[in-house]
Amino acid sequence: MSKKTLCILVAIIFVVSITSCSKKEKFGDIYNMQNMTIETVDYTNSESVGNYLYSLRGLRSSDENNQTNYPTLDHLQYLYFYEGKGIYHCSILVDYSHEKLLYDYVQDVVMSHLNFPENIRDLTEEDIVGIQNLLEEQDIFSLKREYDGTGGKSYGEYEGYWGFSLLFDDGSAFVTSGRGDNESGWPNQYFILKDALFAMADK
Numbered sequence: 001m002s003k004k005t006l007c008i009l010v011a012i013i014f015v016v017s018i019t020s021c022s023k024k025e026k027f028g029d030i031y032n033m034q035n036m037t038i039e040t041v042d043y044t045n046s047e048s049v050g051n052y053l054y055s056l057r058g059l060r061s062s063d064e065n066n067q068t069n070y071p072t073l074d075h076l077q078y079l080y081f082y083e084g085k086g087i088y089h090c091s092i093l094v095d096y097s098h099e100k101l102l103y104d105y106v107q108d109v110v111m112s113h114l115n116f117p118e119n120i121r122d123l124t125e126e127d128i129v130g131i132q133n134l135l136e137e138q139d140i141f142s143l144k145r146e147y148d149g150t151g152g153k154s155y156g157e158y159e160g161y162w163g164f165s166l167l168f169d170d171g172s173a174f175v176t177s178g179r180g181d182n183e184s185g186w187p188n189q190y191f192i193l194k195d196a197l198f199a200m201a202d203k
């Protein structure tokens with residue numbers, strides 16, 4: 001192979017590699033409820049559960065602003081709650097599509113998908129009714145999109161954060177979240193919702 005031919009081949013490979021890189025999904029495209037490609041799951045297989053939870057990482061965010069109107073709560077596909085601060089984490093995932101309730105007191109079940117969730121149990125009719133009543137009583141759709149409790153300061157990895165996400169079977173989504181170490185980042189409804197959900201999960 002001549003030196004000229006080799007140079008041409010190297011140039012072609014370089015152009016192709018740049019083009020393919022430019023077509024890669026952006027972080028926001030992957031981690032978004034409206035763009036999730038959800039894996040199938042076998043809840044008796046830990047590897048399958050891990051892959052499934054990884055595919056749900058978009059539950060943390062939505063491209064769309066929260067809407068004025070949503071389907072009724074019996075059209076929920078997922079409810080996802082998470083909280084973290086330093087080494088402390090906890091989370092709940094209500095998987096309506098597979099009638100499962102996953103919860104963990106030490107990790108985020110979606111973002112820590114390589115670790116099998118602490119608890120997985122069947123979602124009961126009592127759970128479904130209880131969650132609907134809770135969301136209605138606390139008027140979850142009245143919560144703001146974001147609560148900033150940073151006070152203009154950054155606490156690094158020890159900064160507290162939390163989030164609630166609801167995804168409906170028609171693709172509409174609701175997200176509310178907060179961060180920081182000041183009260184303004186943690187509305188009263190948040191604590192009521194969290195405590196009630198974990199009390200329900202522990203039954």
